[in-house]
Amino acid sequence: MMQRIWPAAAVLISFGCAAAAGPAPDDVAWDGSAVDASLTGTPGDPENGAAVMSSRADGNCVACHVVSSLSADFQGNVGPSLDGVGDRWSEAELRGIVIDAKHTFDGTVMPSFYKTGPYIRPGDAFTGKAADGPLPPLLNASQVEDVVAYLVTLKE
Amino acid sequence: MKRRMGLVAIAALLAGSAFADPVEGVDLVINGDETLVIRAPAPPAVSDIFDEVYSGWLYRDEATRAMEEDDFDNPGMVFVDQALDTWAAEDGSEGKSCASCHQGIESMAGVRAGMPKMNAAGDDLWSLENFINNCRTNRMGAEAWGWNSPEMLNMTAAISLQSRGLPVAVETDGPAHDWWEKGKEIYYTRYGQLELSCANCHEQNNGRYIRSDHLSQGQLSGFPVYRLKNAGLVSIHNRFKGCIRDTRAETYKEGSPEFRALELYVASRGAGLDVEGVGVRH
Numbered sequence: 001m002m003q004r005i006w007p008a009a010a011v012l013i014s015f016g017c018a019a020a021a022g023p024a025p026d027d028v029a030w031d032g033s034a035v036d037a038s039l040t041g042t043p044g045d046p047e048n049g050a051a052v053m054s055s056r057a058d059g060n061c062v063a064c065h066v067v068s069s070l071s072a073d074f075q076g077n078v079g080p081s082l083d084g085v086g087d088r089w090s091e092a093e094l095r096g097i098v099i100d101a102k103h104t105f106d107g108t109v110m111p112s113f114y115k116t117g118p119y120i121r122p123g124d125a126f127t128g129k130a131a132d133g134p135l136p137p138l139l140n141a142s143q144v145e146d147v148v149a150y151l152v153t154l155k156e
Numbered sequence: 157m158k159r160r161m162g163l164v165a166i167a168a169l170l171a172g173s174a175f176a177d178p179v180e181g182v183d184l185v186i187n188g189d190e191t192l193v194i195r196a197p198a199p200p201a202v203s204d205i206f207d208e209v210y211s212g213w214l215y216r217d218e219a220t221r222a223m224e225e226d227d228f229d230n231p232g233m234v235f236v237d238q239a240l241d242t243w244a245a246e247d248g249s250e251g252k253s254c255a256s257c258h259q260g261i262e263s264m265a266g267v268r269a270g271m272p273k274m275n276a277a278g279d280d281l282w283s284l285e286n287f288i289n290n291c292r293t294n295r296m297g298a299e300a301w302g303w304n305s306p307e308m309l310n311m312t313a314a315i316s317l318q319s320r321g322l323p324v325a326v327e328t329d330g331p332a333h334d335w336w337e338k339g340k341e342i343y344y345t346r347y348g349q350l351e352l353s354c355a356n357c358h359e360q361n362n363g364r365y366i367r368s369d370h371l372s373q374g375q376l377s378g379f380p381v382y383r384l385k386n387a388g389l390v391s392i393h394n395r396f397k398g399c400i401r402d403t404r405a406e407t408y409k410e411g412s413p414e415f416r417a418l419e420l421y422v423a424s425r426g427a428g429l430d431v432e433g434v435g436v437r438h
Binding site: 056062063064073074075076077109120121123124125126127129130131 | 345346347349350352356357360364366367368371397400402403404406407
């Protein structure tokens with residue numbers, strides 16, 4: 001377990017600050033509720049995707065989803081288990097769900113991870129104060145691709 | 157088709173075992189002799205949504221529940237004792253204490269259960285805190301207490317205790333109605349970068365876990381609560397603030413018109429649940 005987390009954390013530190021490539025959130029090319037093209041044009045790193053999904057500071061997907069292959073503690077059940085999600089959805093559909101799940105599930109409680117607004121009373125992260133300016137998306141383009149790369153590996 | 161089946165199967169699973177509901181088969185009996193109503197038929201505000209409403213106590217673990225069942229184990233009670241001293245202490249330019257006008261604190265029975273409510277002038281909706289500060293500034297000639305000051309938290313706890321065992325019953329008609337409507341609008345607004353409303357968590361997902369937190373219906377009957385995480389009393393508006401902050405939103409302030417309106421609406425969603433005095437929560 002430690003083995004999985006630490007190298008992933010290292011990847012995060014080395015690439016975390018790299019300028020997010022890819023289309024701006026408003027320019028993402030949708031095909032229905034799917035997004036065919038990789039946001040970065042390169043394959044994502046599933047190992048980092050796993051770290052992004054587990055980290056409270058990044059995706060924190062495990063707040064709402066059980067993912068049996070992740071070692072994160074206290075996985076929630078507001079959403080369905082993501083086990084086997086790579087069998088149920090194509091890569092393009094998964095990319096669409098991670099970018100903005102409201103295209104797939106109307107009115108879902110799942111946050112939109114690659115979107116910049118508009119929001120109602122946007123805050124400065126978890127401070128409760130007003131945001132200082134336009135907010136960056138919750139995940140950058142390479143983090144989205146890393147998460148998608150991990151999700152496609154989740155086969156029963 | 158394959159996908160649909162998958163989702164249906166998952167939904168069924170969630171509705172079954174994984175969906176941890178309020179704990180069953182337990183009652184909240186204080187000091188072995190006072191049984192509080194912690195499950196009630198859904199009041200009008202939520203009768204089309206829930207069959208029953210539940211106190212947040214029912215969503216807490218056994219150890220936390222046990223603390224509230226015995227006043228000697230309830231860490232909130234020491235603050236009640238401190239407030240009793242304050243109740244009798246003169247303060248301000250008029251040389252009066254709360255007791256000078258209200259005699260024993262038992263005279264406050266029922267007050268918490270009806271809060272928030274319109275003020276005497278009928279032109280503003282006030283929380284318990286506003287009524288307390290009105291006495292301090294206008295009757296005692298003393299300074300207002302801060303919403304989160306120890307004095308205020310302690311006093312609201314002591315006054316709430318006088319309503320222990322009385323059902324929440326707030327006035328939502330007449331001049332309070334516009335406030336109630338405003339509170340309802342806030343309850344269903346999806347705030348912040350996470351775009352989550354009170355209803356997303358406490359109506360749609362109560363009983364489920366969001367990370368380690370077991371979501372309750374977000375009822376007010378236990379307030380002010382002693383929160384183990386804060387090692388202190390937490391007011392209703394402070395709780396609201398924390399919940400909105402967790403959506404990555406700019407919160408409203410304690411005492412703001414928005415939070416007073418929200419307090420009225422949320423209270424009406426729990427009408428019929430007994431005031432607990434001082435609840436104990438995580």
